[in-house]
Amino acid sequence: MDYLHFKALHIIFVVSWFAGLFYMPRLFIYHTEANDKPEVERLILFAQFIKMEKLLWNAIMTPACWLTLIFGSTLLYITPEFLQQGWMQLKLMFVLGLVAYHFYIKKILLELREGKFRFTSFQLRLFNEVATIFLFSIVFLVVLKNTVDWLWGVLGLIIFAVLMMTAVRIVKRIREKKTRDAAP
Numbered sequence: 071m072d073y074l075h076f077k078a079l080h081i082i083f084v085v086s087w088f089a090g091l092f093y094m095p096r097l098f099i100y101h102t103e104a105n106d107k108p109e110v111e112r113l114i115l116f117a118q119f120i121k122m123e124k125l126l127w128n129a130i131m132t133p134a135c136w137l138t139l140i141f142g143s144t145l146l147y148i149t150p151e152f153l154q155q156g157w158m159q160l161k162l163m164f165v166l167g168l169v170a171y172h173f174y175i176k177k178i179l180l181e182l183r184e185g186k187f188r189f190t191s192f193q194l195r196l197f198n199e200v201a202t203i204f205l206f207s208i209v210f211l212v213v214l215k216n217t218v219d220w221l222w223g224v225l226g227l228i229i230f231a232v233l234m235m236t237a238v239r240i241v242k243r244i245r246e247k248k249t250r251d252a253a254p
Contacts, residue, residue: 080141090131
């Protein structure tokens with residue numbers, strides 16, 4: 071196998087890992103919102119969410135994380151000169167941040183299993199965007215190979231995220247108002 075084979079495998083596992091990093095917080099949101107359901111429904115939903123979260127963590131996220139790191143390290147072993155470049159050093163800092171985010175997800179996962187709900191669904195929606203910021207930052211760094219230009223992409227993403235969260239809050243208020251108006 072040569073550099074391009076390892077690069078392809080690295081990209082495949084990055085995509086798999088990010089799929090989990092995006093989906094797990096969504097499950098946390100639904101898990102948290104299940105608290106508002108009647109007890110019988112809530113217990114059924116909790117059991118299902120715990121099962122789904124465990125499977126996602128063990129079968130997708132953790133293996134994809136390790137394989138991403140293994141194939142990324144292999145690429146650096148093949149091309150050690152990348153370690154001397156600023157964009158790669160910054161990328162590796164973001165990767166460390168992403169690994170920390172990954173393990174913080176595990177912490178939340180364990181808390182939810184124990185019935186500890188520290189975050190509201192809105193806070194978890196914001197938390198869900200952290201992976202997106204990491205993704206934009208890392209992709210812009212790798213593609214542009216520049217330690218400054220990635221900031222514009224991330225700034226644009228943050229502005230977009232603020233607009234999206236504002237829209238979500240407006241839609242939520244409209245739904246709540248309709249629900250209140252429809253109640254007898």
